[in-house]
Amino acid sequence: MLTTAPVQRQAARVGKPGRHAIVIGSGLGGLAAAIRLGARGYRVTVLERLDGPGGRAYVFRQDGFTFDAGPTIITAPFLLEELWSLAGRSLSQDIDLRPLDPFYRIRFHDGETLDCYADEEEMRAEVARLSPGDVDGFEAFMEKSAEIYRVGFEELGAVPFANFSDMVKVLPDFVRLASYKSVYAFASRYVRDPRLRFALSFHPLFVGGNPFKVTSIYGLIACLERRHGVHFAMGGTGRIVEGMVGLIKRQGNEIRYNAEVAEVLVENGAATGVRLASGERIKSDIVVSNADTAWTYRNLVPSHARKRWSDKKIDRASYSMGLFVWYFGTARRYPDVKHHTILLGPRYKELLGDIFDRHTLADDFSLYLHRPTATDPSLAPEGCDAFYVLSPVPHLDAGIDWSAQTNAYREAIAKVLDAVALPGFQEHIVTSRIMTPQDFHDRLLSHKGAAFSFEPLFTQSAWFRPHNKSEDVEGLYLVGAGTHPGAGVPGVLCSAKILDQVVPHAALL
Numbered sequence: 001m002l003t004t005a006p007v008q009r010q011a012a013r014v015g016k017p018g019r020h021a022i023v024i025g026s027g028l029g030g031l032a033a034a035i036r037l038g039a040r041g042y043r044v045t046v047l048e049r050l051d052g053p054g055g056r057a058y059v060f061r062q063d064g065f066t067f068d069a070g071p072t073i074i075t076a077p078f079l080l081e082e083l084w085s086l087a088g089r090s091l092s093q094d095i096d097l098r099p100l101d102p103f104y105r106i107r108f109h110d111g112e113t114l115d116c117y118a119d120e121e122e123m124r125a126e127v128a129r130l131s132p133g134d135v136d137g138f139e140a141f142m143e144k145s146a147e148i149y150r151v152g153f154e155e156l157g158a159v160p161f162a163n164f165s166d167m168v169k170v171l172p173d174f175v176r177l178a179s180y181k182s183v184y185a186f187a188s189r190y191v192r193d194p195r196l197r198f199a200l201s202f203h204p205l206f207v208g209g210n211p212f213k214v215t216s217i218y219g220l221i222a223c224l225e226r227r228h229g230v231h232f233a234m235g236g237t238g239r240i241v242e243g244m245v246g247l248i249k250r251q252g253n254e255i256r257y258n259a260e261v262a263e264v265l266v267e268n269g270a271a272t273g274v275r276l277a278s279g280e281r282i283k284s285d286i287v288v289s290n291a292d293t294a295w296t297y298r299n300l301v302p303s304h305a306r307k308r309w310s311d312k313k314i315d316r317a318s319y320s321m322g323l324f325v326w327y328f329g330t331a332r333r334y335p336d337v338k339h340h341t342i343l344l345g346p347r348y349k350e351l352l353g354d355i356f357d358r359h360t361l362a363d364d365f366s367l368y369l370h371r372p373t374a375t376d377p378s379l380a381p382e383g384c385d386a387f388y389v390l391s392p393v394p395h396l397d398a399g400i401d402w403s404a405q406t407n408a409y410r411e412a413i414a415k416v417l418d419a420v421a422l423p424g425f426q427e428h429i430v431t432s433r434i435m436t437p438q439d440f441h442d443r444l445l446s447h448k449g450a451a452f453s454f455e456p457l458f459t460q461s462a463w464f465r466p467h468n469k470s471e472d473v474e475g476l477y478l479v480g481a482g483t484h485p486g487a488g489v490p491g492v493l494c495s496a497k498i499l500d501q502v503v504p505h506a507a508l509l
């Protein structure tokens with residue numbers, strides 16, 4: 001890992017001429033922003049409160065195991081390629097990105113499975129095996145998904161939505177594509193089998209949205225996966241983080257760890273730099289916050305400088321669910337378990353209602369099980385497997401005392417895993433760690449411990465979401481999951497891409 005910045009390099013940065021940009025946070029959105037600003041003539045300083053980069057994509061290493069803390073499903077690799085080329089390299093020089101096929105396996109509560117393949121013929125056969133009457137509907141769904149992808153991703157993914165008129169312009173498209181429907185309603189128009197309805201609608205959960213509430217625009221993800229593949233970076237997603245840090249350093253710029261920003265300094269309505277928790281003040285021409293957007297406005301930008309994003313507005317917003325993530329390593333391998341498996345419980349809509357609306361911790365689960373050693377055995381000692389299992393749970397408004405609940409919840413998950421995926425695995429566990437919504441709050445400074453920031457409802461998307469160019473403070477910009485277009489690796493990389501349109505080139509400042 002390039003997590004420890006060489007001292008000589010940092011020293012060499014002092015005195016480099018040019019406009020200075022501060023990036024708060026080294027999540028994937030922050031790193032991408034730093035690379036883009038570096039390519040546009042800025043001297044960039046990334047300030048990260050943790051001891052290493054990545055944010056949700058941080059890497060935990062323990063007992064010989066490597067655990068990517070968060071994202072592992074890499075879609076839209078062209079967005080990464082763009083960053084590498086901006087820094088004068090090609091992605092393949094640094095990252096060995098492997099396409100996965102099947103993308104993932106879904107195991108339904110009745111014990112039946114569906115493997116989602118890149119290959120169209122194989123996928124059609126898999127749908128026919130599960131529900132012969134739904135093959136035509138599935139094909140029609142994929143065609144519609146391609147149409148939504150063209151508008152929602154290719155045309156609008158990197159539009160800043162800074163003005164309401166941008167929103168008005170796209171309304172006819174939204175109406176034509178029936179974006180007022182939920183993803184689940186959209187999928188249900190095409191297929192009858194409830195298991196297929198799940199398989200075609202669950203994707204918004206990867207970006208913090210309830211498929212029964214988010215707009216059917218998220219139906220584009222099925223097309224994104226098929227068109228550009230689902231990939232895994234050999235060595236783990238941490239390699240991508242490491243590679244991005246390498247690009248920033250190549251550009252002659254700097255990342256400082258253990259550097260928590262306590263305040264964005266604002267004079268006459270414009271950002272002039274930051275104050276660190278240590279008391280140090282750093283001046284800059286612009287500030288880009290990749291810290292949680294709600295946290296940025298509520299805790300870093302003084303309230304007198306905020307008109308639109310008042311504490312009240314932030315508190316009234318809806319937030320995505322939290323996540324309970326259990327990372328563990330086993331002293332044996334489980335070759336029958338795919339790289340990505342979704343294990344469904346008995347309930348779908350009702351479980352999501354408990355999590356998103358009623359904010360209660362249910363007794364049943366739907367789980368996502370990650371086994372990266374299926375693709376890259378080097379992530380665990382020889383003969384061992386690395387895993388994480390993730391369970392969507394309510395965010396902190398539920399009032400769950402995670403310090404008291406963690407063990408019981410982990411045991412309940414273990415029981416399900418034991419029954420449906422990893423018989424007897426608990427005896428073989430040799431290393432383990434857990435992240436709860438409380439950790440998302442305390443470690444990543446995530447408002448309400450939400451895993452994906454603002455819930456991606458229509459009323460909290462595009463123009464309605466906090467803008468990439470702050471509406472409140474001149475010279476303050478936002479990237480990451482809480483701003484437009486939203487969470488997920490492609491989303492936060494696109495948020496950084498939007499900076500190219502809203503931040504003036506350093507030479508023009």
Ligand SMILES: Cc1cc2nc3c(=O)[nH]c(=O)nc-3n(C[C@H](O)[C@H](O)[C@H](O)COP(=O)(O)OP(=O)(O)OC[C@H]3O[C@@H](n4cnc5c(N)ncnc54)[C@H](O)[C@@H]3O)c2cc1C
Pocket residue numbers: 024025026027028029030047048049050053054055056057069070071072073074075206207259260261262290291292323325390443444445451452479480481482486487488489490492
């Ligand atoms: C468990 C999990 C699995 C996921 N899986 C996938 C997946 O497979 N595919 C996918 O596309 N997406 C996935 N996602 C979503 C994706 O990981 C996130 O949306 C994305 O990584 C968020 O990036 P970000 O730019 O918003 O920054 P974040 O990752 O949120 O990072 C923000 C950074 O800012 C730092 N920071 C905060 N406050 C301050 C401060 N005051 N001063 C200094 N630094 C500060 C934090 O320490 C952190 O490093 C997953 C998310 C999680 C949690």
